[in-house]
Amino acid sequence: MSLGHVRLAIQDPSDAASQPFREGSTLLAYNGEAWNADALRDSVGGPWATSSDTEPIARLLHQVGIPCLRLIDGMFALAWTGPQGSWLARDRYGKIPLYVAEHEGGYVFASEIKAFARGLRPWAVPPGTALHLETGQLIRWDEGVEPEELAPERVLELLRDGVRQRLVGDRPVCFLLSGGLDSSLVLALGKELHPEPVAYTAVYDDQSEDLASARRVARTLEVPLVEVPVPRPTPALIREAVGAVEVPMKAQVEIALAHLPLTRAIAADGYRVALSGEAADEVFCGYGNMMMAAGRAKTDDDYRLVLAKAVDKMARGNFIRVNKVMMAAGVEGRLPFMEERLVSSLLSSTKASNPPGKRLLKAAALPYLEDRDLGYLVKRTKDTFQGGTGIATAAAEVVDSPIRFYNAEARGLFGFLPKE
Numbered sequence: 001m002s003l004g005h006v007r008l009a010i011q012d013p014s015d016a017a018s019q020p021f022r023e024g025s026t027l028l029a030y031n032g033e034a035w036n037a038d039a040l041r042d043s044v045g046g047p048w049a050t051s052s053d054t055e056p057i058a059r060l061l062h063q064v065g066i067p068c069l070r071l072i073d074g075m076f077a078l079a080w081t082g083p084q085g086s087w088l089a090r091d092r093y094g095k096i097p098l099y100v101a102e103h104e105g106g107y108v109f110a111s112e113i114k115a116f117a118r119g120l121r122p123w124a125v126p127p128g129t130a131l132h133l134e135t136g137q138l139i140r141w142d143e144g145v146e147p148e149e150l151a152p153e154r155v156l157e158l159l160r161d162g163v164r165q166r167l168v169g170d171r172p173v174c175f176l177l178s179g180g181l182d183s184s185l186v187l188a189l190g191k192e193l194h195p196e197p198v199a200y201t202a203v204y205d206d207q208s209e210d211l212a213s214a215r216r217v218a219r220t221l222e223v224p225l226v227e228v229p230v231p232r233p234t235p236a237l238i239r240e241a242v243g244a245v246e247v248p249m250k251a252q253v254e255i256a257l258a259h260l261p262l263t264r265a266i267a268a269d270g271y272r273v274a275l276s277g278e279a280a281d282e283v284f285c286g287y288g289n290m291m292m293a294a295g296r297a298k299t300d301d302d303y304r305l306v307l308a309k310a311v312d313k314m315a316r317g318n319f320i321r322v323n324k325v326m327m328a329a330g331v332e333g334r335l336p337f338m339e340e341r342l343v344s345s346l347l348s349s350t351k352a353s354n355p356p357g358k359r360l361l362k363a364a365a366l367p368y369l370e371d372r373d374l375g376y377l378v379k380r381t382k383d384t385f386q387g388g389t390g391i392a393t394a395a396a397e398v399v400d401s402p403i404r405f406y407n408a409e410a411r412g413l414f415g416f417l418p419k420e
Contacts, residue, residue, distance in 0.1 A: 001081040001133065005029040008330055010169040010272060011037065017052035026062035026082030030054050031111055032096045033332070034074035035165035043071060051170075066130055069141045073165070073340055077111060077125075086133040092142040093338060094127030094315025097323055107133050112324065113246045118415050127315050145340045147348035152364035155342065159364075162339030163189045163275065171272035175199045176262075177225065179213030180382035181358070182277030185365050186336050188221060188372055190275060197223050200266055200274070202258040204230040205390035213380065220373050228265040230258045233395045239409050244328050245321045247418055248406035252321040254386040254395050259321070263329040272331055278318055279337040282310040283346045284358040287384070294356040303351040311347065316419070 005019040010033065020029045034040060037053035044059050057078070060068035065084040075095035079088050088109055090098045099122035100109040108116065116122050125131055128142030148154070163186060167173055175187045177199040190197045201214045211227070218225035231237065241256040242248055266274055281287050285294040290310050297303040322333040337343075346354055354360045362378045369375050386392040399405040411417055 001027075001086040003027060003029040003079055003081075008272065008327065008332055010171045010332060011054075012050045012052035013170055014050065017050040017054055019054060021052075021054045021058050023055070023058035023062045024082075026058055026080060028054065028058040028061060028078065028080040030057060030076060030078050030080075031098075032074060032076035032091065033168070033334070034072050034076065035168055036071075036073040037168070039073075040071060066139070066141050069130070070143055075334075075338075079109060087130050088125055088133065089130035089141065090125045090127055092128040092144075092340070093311060093319070093343065094124075095319045095323070095335070095338060097320050098125045099123065100125060100131060107131075107136075109133075113414055113418055114243070121416055124316075127312075145344035147345040148341070150342075150345050150349065150353065150360065152360065155360060155364035156368055158339050158342040158345075159185070159336060160189050160192070162336030162342065164193050165339070166273075166275055166334035166336050167194060169273060172270055173273040173275065174266055174269075174271040175223075176274055176276045177201045177214045177217060178277065178382075178385055178388065179210040179215075179217060180277065180388075181362070181365060181377045181380070182280035182337065184213075184217045184277070184374060184377050185369065186275055186277045187217065187223060188369065188374065189336075191221050191223060198226065198271075199223050200226045200228060200262060202230050202262040202389060203227045204232075204258060204394065208388060208390060210383065210388035213377070217374060217377070226265065226269070228262045230261050230389065230391065233257050233391065233398050235399060235405075238395065238399065238405065239413075242406055242409040243413050244325050246324060246410075246414070247317060247320055248403075248410040249317050250403050250406060251384070251386060252317050253406050254392045254402075256321055256325050257395065258385070258389055258391050259325045260328070263326045263331050267329040267331050273334060274326065274331055275334050275336060276322065277337065278322060278333075279314060279335050280358065280361060282314055282318075283307065283337060283343055284354065284361045285310070285356040286358040286361075291356045294351070297351060300350040304347060304349070307347050307349070307354075311343065 003020040007019050020027050034053040040056035061080050062082050076091045077096040077098035100107050101120040101122040129140050131138050175190050177183050199218050241253050245252050245256045285291050294306045326333040366378045
């Protein structure tokens with residue numbers, strides 16, 4: 001088994017933590033982060049040569065193998081070879097991409113489709129599963145996280161934990177701010193937990209309501225706001241966005257048109273981690289077709305199915321775009337709303353306990369934000385990111401039939417139409 005790795009060093013940036021990382025006869029290449037690296041160290045024992053999260057994962061894989069994946073609270077794609085053979089594995093919600101293709105009687109794998117030779121059609125390792133590269137056996141390692149009943153106060157507590165966890169590391173951290181409830185709530189919690197938070201926002205239309213709200217939030221919280229100009233879309237910039245995201249979903253490509261310059265500006269300023277309010281709409285049934293489907297659900301099982309489909313869709317869209325667009329500039333995107341106890345509990349919730357339209361989140365956020373003179377955010381109507389910035393309208397003005405154009409560009413770049 002041959003492993004290669006380009007590292008974005010965040011936890012212990014020293015050469016001692018470089019990858020592929022060797023632990024005994026186990027060799028590991030790892031993308032992502034474990035928020036509970038200290039607990040993993042305690043579970044397996046020292047001594048330790050690094051302060052990275054890679055080393056305890058490598059030791060656990062060497063000593064325990066696949067079952068240790070259940071102990072990791074984080075986002076990850078792993079490739080390793082050791083006493084139990086050679087394996088690939090992906091985190092339980094698919095926050096980090098991982099692709100594999102059969103080639104010359106074996107497998108090749110990578111974190112991006114563009115890494116594969118033209119003519120191969122890689123497929124995504126499903127979330128929460130591991131692939132044995134000698135036999136082709138695909139096993140589900142994820143046994144889930146124990147859910148709990150969620151009062152509004154508990155939602156806020158878990159989200160605060162999600163922010164706290166995602167501040168881990170030895171590199172500078174910033175926050176994304178769109179002006180809506182979700183990113184503003186993450187920033188407000190970050191203000192409690194980070195000594196000097198800085199927020200970034202993408203600006204295409206400088207008269208947009210979203211920008212006005214982002215400015216108001218930053219001013220009220222007394223957090224510096226860096227406004228990053230986004231150029232008008234062109235066919236060349238759209239092609240670049242499709243190539244970065246690698247999935248020609250309309251929303252993801254159009255968000256990437258703004259996120260690419262935004263992330264480059266973040267990286268140029270020295271930040272290597274950015275916290276975002278993404279995923280709140282999905283886990284709280286906040287908008288569009290998903291909210292309507294949730295509203296139509298007649299039973300709690302139907303309702304949970306809507307939530308599960310929304311999270312699964314993020315593994316094929318939002319998470320892929322967040323990871324690839326940000327990593328293209330050397331920045332890691334982290335999503336506090338994907339705190340695992342919170343998501344597990346929401347996926348087990350009922351229509352009454354977690355009503356459509358983000359009502360549970362709004363109930364949790366209202367008193368907290370009112371105390372900070374930001375209560376208006378709970379009632380504010382928020383467009384999609386690509387709609388609120390004006391980037392979707394601009395893209396439609398420069399190409400005929402955006403969806404057809406995005407698909408054609410993907411086929412031209414990869415030789416087939418990627419689905420994830």
